[in-house]
Amino acid sequence: MSYKTFAAIDVGSYELAMKIYEISTKNGIKEIDHIRHRIELGTDSYFTGKIERARVDELCRMLNEFTAIMKSYKVDGYKAYGTSAIRESQNRLILLDQIETRTGVKIEVLSNSEQRFLDYKSVASRVKDFQSIIEKSTAFIDIGGGSVQISLFDEDSLVTSQNIRPGVLRMREELARVSYRSYQLEDMVEEMVYDSLESFREMYIGDKKIQNIILVDDYVSLVVQRNYLEMIKKGQVSTESFLNFVDSLKKKKTREIAMSLGLAQENISLLYFSALMLKCMIKVLGAEMLWAPGVSLCDGIAYEYAEQNKLLSSGTDGMPHDFEQDILDCARDINRRYHSIEYRTREREMIALTIFDSMKKKHSLSKRDRLLLQLAAILSECGRYISFANIGDSSYNIIIATEIIGLSHVEREILANIVKYATEKFDYYKILDSTASLDRESYLKIAKLTAIIRLSEGLDLSHRGKCSKLKIVNEEDELLLIVETNADMTLEFGLFDRYATFFEEVYNIKPVIRQKKSNI
Structure with a gap:
C-alpha cells in the first residue's frame, strides 16, 4: 500500500510541537508520533516586540532535534508554521532567516485567519461528529496564546467568525503585572473578556440560544479527552459537568492539580486561565454541551498536506466538509x-x-x-x-x-x-x-x-x-x-x-x- 510520511511543526506562542503522520487514501491520516517542548516565545514578543536570544537558541536546538527525528522517519515532506508569537515579533524576517540558516527548517508565518482555518479544518475533518453538531447552533471556540477566535454555525452554515483578545498566555502575562489575591483571579479574567463577549452576543446571537461549543485548545481539551469528567460520549461533556470541574480547581493547589490530571506542573497556570475563560464564555453563550475533539494545529497542517496531495478519501463517514x-x-x-x-x-x-x-x-x-x-x-x-x-x-x-x-x-x-x-x-x-x-x-x-x-x-x-x-x-x-x-x-x-x-x-x-x- 502506498502512503506518505509527513511531519507537521507548530511553532506556537508557548509550545513547540511536531507530529509525524502516515497518510494514505485507504487509511486516511494516522498519527504515529508526537513531540512537544514547552517554550514561551509569546512572553517575549507580546510585551517587548522581540524574542530574546536565549529563547532563539533554545528554539534552534529543538528544531535541530526535530530534524533528526524527521530523518529517522524518512519523511516525504514537512511543513513548519509560526503563529502569533513570531507574527508579532518586530524583527520577524531577521529571526526567520537566522532560524533557517542554523537549522535548515523554513518556518512560514500564518496570519490569524489562516491559523484558525487550519484549526477549524482539523476538527471539520472528523466529518461525522462535526456535521451532526453544527446542524444545531454552535460556537466554535479556538483558544490560543495571543487571542481567541469565536465562529458561529447554524444549520450547517458558518455565520460569522471574530477574533477577541487576549488569549491565555497574553492574559496571564498581563495579569502578572497586577497585584491580586488568588480568590480575585476569576473575577479579573471575567472582567477582561466579558465586555467583548457581551458585544459579540448582542451583535451576532441576540435572543438565539447556542446549544453546543466545539473547543480547540491545548489544555482543557486534554483533560476532557482523558475522561476526567463525566462523558456524554468520547470528548463530549455537559457544560454543567465542566463548570463543576472548574469550581473544583479553586480548592486545590497547583501541585495537587498537576498530579490528579497527569499534567506537568508548569502547564497548570495556562490550564486554569483557559478553563476560566471558557467558563465565562459558557455563561454568556448559554451552551449545554461541550465537545473537545482533542485536535491541534498540527492536525490541520496534516489535513492541508493530504488535501493538496489528493490523499483524502470520503471514507465511510461521508464527503469531506466544504471549506470553500x-x-x-x-x-x-x-x-x-x-x-x-x-x-x-x-x-x-x-x-x-x-x-x-x-x-x-x-x-x-x-x-x-x-x-x-x-x-x-x-x-x-x-x-x-x-x-x-x-x-x-x-x-x-x-x-x-x-x-x-x-x-x-x-x-x-x-x-x-x-x-x-x-x-x-x-x-x-x-x-x-x-x-x-x-x-x-x-x-x-x-x-x-x-x-x-x-x-x-x-x-x-x-x-x-x-x-x-x-x-x-x-x-x-x-x-x-x-x-x-x-x-x-x-x-x-x-x-x-x-x-x-x-x-x-x-x-x-x-x-x-x-x-x-x-x-x-
Missing part, C-alpha cells in the same frame, strides 16, 4: 452586516463566474482565483453602507479591516483591491506597488479579475436580472456575450464600452454584447 463554502458564507455575512442587497450581488456573481469559466484557456488563473472573483462579486457593494459616492474606497476599507476566515492577508488585500477598482480608476503597478505589499503576480491577478468584475457590472447596470440567461462564445479576437432576454437593453448597449475597455486592455480581446430575443 464556509469562506463564501463569511462573505455573505459581511454583506448582511452592511445591508447589501443580495439579489444584486447574486446576479453579478453568476455573470462573473460564467465569464471566468468560459475563458480558462486565456486567463491562466486558478481555482483559488475563481474563489477570489466570487468573493469580489459578493462584496462589491458593501461600501454603500458608508458612502454612495465612494463605494470602491469604502468597500476596500471594510474588507481590509474584516477578517475573513480561510483567506491569507495577501489574499484579503488582493480581494479588497479588486472590489476597489471595480468602480475606481485603476492604479497601474508603479502606483499600486507603492501603496500595498503586492508583488507582480498579485498585481496581474488584480488586473485580470478586476476586468471581469467590471465587465459583469456592464451587463448588470439596472440590476433587474436581464442576464439570467447568458451564453459566451470565444472567437479569435472577440468575446461574444449573448444575452437571451426580451427586456429593454438600451442602457446596457449604450454604456457597455465604458465597462469593456479595461477588459480589452488586459486580455487583448474585445467583448461584444448581443441580445437574443426569447420566443416566449
Whole structure:
C-alpha cells in the first residue's frame, strides 16, 4: 500500500510541537508520533516586540532535534508554521532567516485567519461528529496564546467568525503585572473578556440560544479527552459537568492539580486561565454541551498536506466538509452586516463566474482565483453602507479591516483591491506597488479579475436580472456575450464600452454584447 510520511511543526506562542503522520487514501491520516517542548516565545514578543536570544537558541536546538527525528522517519515532506508569537515579533524576517540558516527548517508565518482555518479544518475533518453538531447552533471556540477566535454555525452554515483578545498566555502575562489575591483571579479574567463577549452576543446571537461549543485548545481539551469528567460520549461533556470541574480547581493547589490530571506542573497556570475563560464564555453563550475533539494545529497542517496531495478519501463517514463554502458564507455575512442587497450581488456573481469559466484557456488563473472573483462579486457593494459616492474606497476599507476566515492577508488585500477598482480608476503597478505589499503576480491577478468584475457590472447596470440567461462564445479576437432576454437593453448597449475597455486592455480581446430575443 502506498502512503506518505509527513511531519507537521507548530511553532506556537508557548509550545513547540511536531507530529509525524502516515497518510494514505485507504487509511486516511494516522498519527504515529508526537513531540512537544514547552517554550514561551509569546512572553517575549507580546510585551517587548522581540524574542530574546536565549529563547532563539533554545528554539534552534529543538528544531535541530526535530530534524533528526524527521530523518529517522524518512519523511516525504514537512511543513513548519509560526503563529502569533513570531507574527508579532518586530524583527520577524531577521529571526526567520537566522532560524533557517542554523537549522535548515523554513518556518512560514500564518496570519490569524489562516491559523484558525487550519484549526477549524482539523476538527471539520472528523466529518461525522462535526456535521451532526453544527446542524444545531454552535460556537466554535479556538483558544490560543495571543487571542481567541469565536465562529458561529447554524444549520450547517458558518455565520460569522471574530477574533477577541487576549488569549491565555497574553492574559496571564498581563495579569502578572497586577497585584491580586488568588480568590480575585476569576473575577479579573471575567472582567477582561466579558465586555467583548457581551458585544459579540448582542451583535451576532441576540435572543438565539447556542446549544453546543466545539473547543480547540491545548489544555482543557486534554483533560476532557482523558475522561476526567463525566462523558456524554468520547470528548463530549455537559457544560454543567465542566463548570463543576472548574469550581473544583479553586480548592486545590497547583501541585495537587498537576498530579490528579497527569499534567506537568508548569502547564497548570495556562490550564486554569483557559478553563476560566471558557467558563465565562459558557455563561454568556448559554451552551449545554461541550465537545473537545482533542485536535491541534498540527492536525490541520496534516489535513492541508493530504488535501493538496489528493490523499483524502470520503471514507465511510461521508464527503469531506466544504471549506470553500464556509469562506463564501463569511462573505455573505459581511454583506448582511452592511445591508447589501443580495439579489444584486447574486446576479453579478453568476455573470462573473460564467465569464471566468468560459475563458480558462486565456486567463491562466486558478481555482483559488475563481474563489477570489466570487468573493469580489459578493462584496462589491458593501461600501454603500458608508458612502454612495465612494463605494470602491469604502468597500476596500471594510474588507481590509474584516477578517475573513480561510483567506491569507495577501489574499484579503488582493480581494479588497479588486472590489476597489471595480468602480475606481485603476492604479497601474508603479502606483499600486507603492501603496500595498503586492508583488507582480498579485498585481496581474488584480488586473485580470478586476476586468471581469467590471465587465459583469456592464451587463448588470439596472440590476433587474436581464442576464439570467447568458451564453459566451470565444472567437479569435472577440468575446461574444449573448444575452437571451426580451427586456429593454438600451442602457446596457449604450454604456457597455465604458465597462469593456479595461477588459480589452488586459486580455487583448474585445467583448461584444448581443441580445437574443426569447420566443416566449
